[in-house]
Amino acid sequence: MQWTLVIPLKPLARAKSRLSDTAADGVRPGLALAFAQDTVAAALACTTVAGVAVVTDDELAGRELAALGARIVPDTPAGGLNAALAHGAAAVRALHPGAAVAALNADLPALRPAQLGRVLAAAAEFPRAFLADAVAIGTTLLAAGPEEELRPAFGIDSRIRHRASGATELTLADVDSVRQDVDTGDDLRAALTLGVGPYTAAASAGLLIPGS
Ligand SMILES: Nc1nc2c(ncn2[C@@H]2O[C@H](COP(=O)(O)OP(=O)(O)OP(=O)(O)O)[C@@H](O)[C@H]2O)c(=O)[nH]1
Numbered sequence: 001m002q003w004t005l006v007i008p009l010k011p012l013a014r015a016k017s018r019l020s021d022t023a024a025d026g027v028r029p030g031l032a033l034a035f036a037q038d039t040v041a042a043a044l045a046c047t048t049v050a051g052v053a054v055v056t057d058d059e060l061a062g063r064e065l066a067a068l069g070a071r072i073v074p075d076t077p078a079g080g081l082n083a084a085l086a087h088g089a090a091a092v093r094a095l096h097p098g099a100a101v102a103a104l105n106a107d108l109p110a111l112r113p114a115q116l117g118r119v120l121a122a123a124a125e126f127p128r129a130f131l132a133d134a135v136a137i138g139t140t141l142l143a144a145g146p147e148e149e150l151r152p153a154f155g156i157d158s159r160i161r162h163r164a165s166g167a168t169e170l171t172l173a174d175v176d177s178v179r180q181d182v183d184t185g186d187d188l189r190a191a192l193t194l195g196v197g198p199y200t201a202a203a204s205a206g207l208l209i210p211g212s
Pocket residue numbers: 008009010011014015016017018019055056057075079080081084105106107183
């Protein structure tokens with residue numbers, strides 16, 4: 001099965017506020033963009049990914065991510081992460097009716113295409129499926145097969161809420177890079193240990209990362 005990914009990205013100036021103890025106000029937008037660039041580049045390198053739609057109103061991010069090969073979908077005025085994801089999935093299916101779609105966080109700088117491929121192959125066995133984040137509280141990927149609505153419930157405690165929505169939780173080994181989102185300095189250290197992509201490696205050089 002081929003998938004189209006929907007990746008949400010809020011305006012860079014407001015992104016990654018929980019990294020404020022690790023990266024100063026002037027640095028965080030560039031870091032958030034680098035995470036998204038590494039995420040999109042790795043996603044597009046996955047053999048079962050047919051395309052990536054990034055939902056964003058950020059002009060710079062839109063330009064840079066389009067240059068990597070992503071389709072840019074302007075955010076919905078409804079506002080908020082889940083509205084943006086539902087809007088992105090609808091935009092994908094307006095062009096490709098019946099497409100299998102998966103929402104993926106924009107902050108997975110260590111993402112490995114082969115690991116993403118394994119997660120998507122496992123997701124293809126279920127109508128809706130999700131992968132919990134590294135700390136097992138949130139979600140990094142929510143997949144919906146061709147006949148299913150995405151019904152995203154990202155945000156606080158989204159693991160429990162996605163489970164309650166009827167989506168199947170994927171419990172695969174060796175998919176750390178798909179689970180390692182970066183919200184805090186500790187998360188960034190964990191991602192650097194896994195090995196980040198080139199954009200994040202450059203953007204995080206010189207930062208004082210907690211514990212390293
Ligand atoms: N398009 C779009 N993306 C959003 C919106 N809100 C959040 N996101 C994205 O959804 C993902 C998770 O968002 P959050 O955890 O709320 O924000 P964050 O920038 O990752 O981190 P914090 O500022 O520390 O909360 C990130 O990729 C965000 O850029 C929104 O309203 N529209």
